[in-house]
Amino acid sequence: IDTIANDRRNAIVRATEQVAPAVIAINAFYTVRTRPIYDIWFNRMYPGRLVPQTVLGSGVIIDKDGYAFTNFHVVQNAERIQVTTSDGKNYAARLVGTAPSYDLALIKLEGDKFNAAPLGNSDELLVGEWAIAIGSPFGFQLADVQPTVTVGVISAMHRDIKQDPDSQQIFNDMIQTDAAINPGNSGGPLVNAHG
Numbered sequence: 001i002d003t004i005a006n007d008r009r010n011a012i013v014r015a016t017e018q019v020a021p022a023v024i025a026i027n028a029f030y031t032v033r034t035r036p037i038y039d040i041w042f043n044r045m046y047p048g049r050l051v052p053q054t055v056l057g058s059g060v061i062i063d064k065d066g067y068a069f070t071n072f073h074v075v076q077n078a079e080r081i082q083v084t085t086s087d088g089k090n091y092a093a094r095l096v097g098t099a100p101s102y103d104l105a106l107i108k109l110e111g112d113k114f115n116a117a118p119l120g121n122s123d124e125l126l127v128g129e130w131a132i133a134i135g136s137p138f139g140f141q142l143a144d145v146q147p148t149v150t151v152g153v154i155s156a157m158h159r160d161i162k163q164d165p166d167s168q169q170i171f172n173d174m175i176q177t178d179a180a181i182n183p184g185n186s187g188g189p190l191v192n193a194h195g
Helices: 002-008 011-022
Strands: 023-033 037-039 044-046 050-061 067-070 080-085 090-099 104-109 130-135 148-162 170-177
Touching (some): 011 023, 011 050, 011 148, 130 170
Antiparallel strands (some): 023 080, 037 044, 067 104, 090 104, 148 170
16 A cells, blocks of 8 residues: 555655645736717717726745736736635735746745745756646636646747737747637746656
8 A cells, every 4th residue: 555655755746745735826906998989869978987807817936025926917917916825815916027938027025935936947947848837727716726637748948929919929949838828827837747
């Protein structure tokens, strides 16, 4: 029985245990103004309304002082950022820096002494090796905030990818994986078997 228990504690489990405490759920709040409406009956123009919006995403704390990486598209229009850590605590966060062409953003959680994940060197990745996607999908829609895990392989490296076919925006030097990504997983870490 000990052999079976030890076999279950594989590299994926160990890497997840190492990184999951540093994974965060991100809720980015912003407002959009709807288009003005023209009322033909009363010959009057009504201004657009302000409508609150929320973008759900994930991130990973990389420093015990609360610095975290996420995707730029998660926080690019944020007026307010709220983060929930894997232990269920909520923190305000602010945008510190961005690299839109890499779809990367750095945020800072208000507080300190956070669990931090180690950073790897993506130049050392091998096409075909395990890729572990850890995220906190669905934001506040779930009753618990435990990170989720999906597994695949590194499918390709150094991919330049258009955001959509009609866009001029190109994300540079991306890692392609076939690990399943759920809504709200954007910004979570992609981890190798060493964590």
